[in-house]
Amino acid sequence: MHIQTPYYLIDELQLLRNLEKIQQVRESAGAKSVLALKCFSTWAVFDLMKKYMDGTTSSSLYEARLGHEQFGKEVHAYSVAWSDADIKAVQQFATKIIFNSVSQLKMFYDQVKGQKIGLRVNPQMSYSDFDLADPARKYSRLGVTDQAALSEVSSLVSGAMFHYNCENADFDQYAAMLDKISDQYQGLLKKWEWVSLGGGIYFTKEGYPLDRFCQKLRDFSEKHELQVYLEPGESAITRSACLVTKVLDIVHNEKDIAIVDSSIEAHMLDLLIYRADAKMDNHGTGRFDYMVAGKSCLAGDVFGTFRFDEPLTVGSEIRFTDAAGYTMVKKNWFNGVQMPSIVVKRLNGKYDIAKQFDYQDFKNSLS
Numbered sequence: 001m002h003i004q005t006p007y008y009l010i011d012e013l014q015l016l017r018n019l020e021k022i023q024q025v026r027e028s029a030g031a032k033s034v035l036a037l038k039c040f041s042t043w044a045v046f047d048l049m050k051k052y053m054d055g056t057t058s059s060s061l062y063e064a065r066l067g068h069e070q071f072g073k074e075v076h077a078y079s080v081a082w083s084d085a086d087i088k089a090v091q092q093f094a095t096k097i098i099f100n101s102v103s104q105l106k107m108f109y110d111q112v113k114g115q116k117i118g119l120r121v122n123p124q125m126s127y128s129d130f131d132l133a134d135p136a137r138k139y140s141r142l143g144v145t146d147q148a149a150l151s152e153v154s155s156l157v158s159g160a161m162f163h164y165n166c167e168n169a170d171f172d173q174y175a176a177m178l179d180k181i182s183d184q185y186q187g188l189l190k191k192w193e194w195v196s197l198g199g200g201i202y203f204t205k206e207g208y209p210l211d212r213f214c215q216k217l218r219d220f221s222e223k224h225e226l227q228v229y230l231e232p233g234e235s236a237i238t239r240s241a242c243l244v245t246k247v248l249d250i251v252h253n254e255k256d257i258a259i260v261d262s263s264i265e266a267h268m269l270d271l272l273i274y275r276a277d278a279k280m281d282n283h284g285t286g287r288f289d290y291m292v293a294g295k296s297c298l299a300g301d302v303f304g305t306f307r308f309d310e311p312l313t314v315g316s317e318i319r320f321t322d323a324a325g326y327t328m329v330k331k332n333w334f335n336g337v338q339m340p341s342i343v344v345k346r347l348n349g350k351y352d353i354a355k356q357f358d359y360q361d362f363k364n365s366l367s
């Protein structure tokens, strides 16, 4: 089947490998998992995902609504700051409303007190390689730091959210932080029915000690007698998609540079933000070296430098792997570059073009 590039290709079989690990954590640790929509909101594969997950968690009214409409099950509605209109609207969709601060909790408590309410806690420790993504960075506004203020309002909420990791693949370090939280918040945890331990944990990664992770979560949940939730974003969808592009031109400036019909700034923005190279399978050893770059006019629109077994030519296909998380949710119309279609390879092997974008979409995103 010929599909016009560029397109994101989600492979349900690869997605399933992550989902089965999530299911294992559900069964052996008793921990529920809600998908973090800010990482991945491609609802074309939610029918598969919802069989293995307990719902969604959101960062805004729109995400909460999407979770409710397309995923169903539990809808954890969190926002760094709700507006009055948001709070009125989100109540129709949310199964839990999670506030980021004591002031927001107090501001809206009377409106939402019939519902399950949570508060985000900032434990002032974290794991993150990037200051930009570190929830416990200096002056962080993410969650309540003042333990006395937290205690004072703790009976207004039935649970709390601790999100303090980013791409943490180090189990021992994770376990040590969880022990600290367990001690430091002991009195409060005892009172609550549920606690969410957030996202940012790479527990679906190859080689991660999943059994020890499950045991740790089970011990935590038994000790404090509460329901544990995880909020996987990246770990739910890691390595389940690629971005398929095509070479449009090859130029030379000290190096051979292949220009593809995509753009890192428009289609894989996080690579630019975190200064990381795109990934490609089996391209570490070939004889032919190319810098692969995007077609936007940004000088630094570069995917990376890769080695190929064969020389590239105009029309060669190039696939960037691990392209599911923080890509489709962040894609934009910078430079008016053709937005990649969203294609799903279903479990039965059939390709399904879930979404295509055209000039009208570009035009309608502005006025």
Ligand SMILES: *Cc1c(COP(=O)(O)O)cnc(C)c1O
Binding pocket: 036, 038, 039, 057, 078, 163, 165, 166, 167, 198, 199, 200, 201, 231, 232, 233, 234, 235
């Ligand atoms: C970003 C975020 C997540 C998901 O993080 P991943 O690193 O993609 O797993 C979960 N919960 C909250 C509150 C977040 O901000």
